[in-house]
Amino acid sequence: MTLNLYDTMSRAKRPFAPKDPGRVTLYVCGPTVYNYAHIGNFRPVVVFDLLFRVLRDLYGADAVLYAANVTDVDDKINRKAAEEGVPIATISGRYLDAYNADAAALGALPPTFQPRVTETMDAIVKMIGDLVGQNAAYPAEGHVLFDTQAFADYGKLSGRPMDEMIAGARVEVAPYKRHPADFVLWKPSKPGEPVWESPWGPGRPGWHIECTAMIEAVLGLPIDIHGGGIDLVFPHHENELAQGVCAGHGRDYAHVWMHNGFLNMSDEKMSKSVGNVALAHDLLGEYPGEAIRWALLAGHYRQPLEWTGELIGQAKSALDRLYRALDDSGRFLAGAPTSARASGGEHRGGVMAYDAVQAALQDDLNTPLAFAGLFQLSDHLRSAIMGKDVAGVERCRALLLEAAQLMGFLTADPGAWFQGGADDDLKAKVEALIAERLTARAEKNWPEADRIRDALVALNVEVMDGPTGATWRIKEQA
C-alpha cells in the first residue's frame, strides 16, 4: 500500500516517496501566539497531526520528524505586551502554553520540534546574509528586501504570473523596492519594540524568512512535506520557496506542498479580523476534544468546512455510537468465561475493515471514508457480540481500537466518555438511586422505578436497563 498525497505545486495526487524513508520530514506553519487561537487555527493542527500519525504508522515512529513553528515576534504580540507592560516573552509564553494544551486536548501529538523565531534569530540573520550574497536580496533604507526577479519560478506554486500580480491595484509599493513584488526580509524596529542586531542595522525579521530559516535550522532543506492553510499559499509559501531555493543554490525546497481548506463560520470567514471567533479553548469546555477533532475531520481536509453547532453535535453522536460498541463489547468480555478467551484466531471481515481505514487514510487522508471503515468495524463487533463469539469480539474490539486510535479517537475509557461530566458526588448519588431502582424493578414496582428514573433525569442522567443491570450516562445538553 502506498501513500498518495495531493501536491499543490503539481495540482495532482501523487505517490509519496520520501527522500530517505528512515528520515521523513514534515513542516507545518504554526501560530502567532498573541491570544487564544480560534477553532480555524486548529484545523491544520488536527489535519497534519493525522498525517503525522499516518506517516509514523508507515515509516516508524522514530523515522518521522515533524516541525511546527511558533511565531513569537509580531506586531500583535508587541502591542499586547505594551498594553500589559510586560516583556513579549510573557505574552508569547502564556498563549503558547494555552495553544499546546488545546492542541493536546484535540488529540494532537506533540510535534518533534517546535522552533521559535526568538530562538532561531542567528539562523534567520545568516540566511538573509546568504540571500544578499547570492544577489537574491538587497539592502535599502534599513530594510533588506528579497529580489523577486532573482527567482525565475516566482509565482509557480500559487499559479500567479508575476505581471498579473503587479497589475493588481492593491499592492502598495514602497519607494525603496526595486520591484513591486519584492518583500521584506529584515526591517527596522519601531521605537520601543524588541530589536535584534544584524549587519544591516538593528531590527527584526520579516514573516516569510522566519519559516524558511527555521526549516533549514531544524530539519534541513529540502524537506519532504510542507503543510499549512490554503490561505498561506500566496504569498507566504511562495516567498518561502523563493527564499529557500535562492539561498540554497537552486536546490529543492519541499517535495510535496499540502494545504488544508478554510474553516468558515456562519458564512463569515473565520479570521482574526472578524468578531465572532469561536475559541478552541472555549469549545473544549463544552465538548469533548475528540468530538471537536471528529468535526474537524468530518469533511475532506482540502474542502472548505462550515463550522456549526450542528456539526459538532453530529460528531458527538457518531462517536457515541462507537463508544457504545466499545462499552458493550467490554461488558460482554468481562462476563465471558475465561476459557473461551484463549481461542484467538483471525476475523476476516474485521481485518478487511481495518485495512479499509488504513487505505482510506493513505489515499490523501480521506477521513470520511475512513470513518465508514470504523463503523464497519463496529458492525462486525456488534454481530460478534450477538453471536456470542468471544474470540471474534476480542479481535474486532482490538481492531476497532487500533484503527480509531490511529486517527486519534477512542482514546478514552467508555465509562469516562459517557459519564465524563460527573463528579464523585454525583456518581455516588446516581449509583444509590440506581440501586434503589433495581430493587423496585425486581419487585415489579413500576411506578417507583419510573419515579426514580425521573429523579435521575432531573440530575441530567439517563439510565439504560440491560440484562445484567443498569448503565447510565450524562445526557446531552439540549
Place this chain on the structure above:
RNA sequence: GGCCUGAUGGCGGAGUGGUUACGCACCGGACUGCAAAUCCGUGCACCCGGGUUCGAUUCCCGGUCAGGCCUCCA
C-alpha cells in the same frame, strides 16, 4: 479585473461511466413493564442546458449559483 475551488437525500459527507458509501435525524417493525441501546426495514439525493457514449451523477463544452485568494489571516 486576474487566478482557483465547489454544487450529491432533511443535515453532514465520500465515491463511481452501468444496483447512489457512511454518519446524524425521521418513519415503520422486533425487543423492552416503559424507555434507551441494539437488530430488521422504508425513503424516487447526484445545480441547469448541450455534447461524447449502448448507457453520465461521474467525461467534455456552456450557463447559473456559492465560496476562496490576489503582500504578512491556518
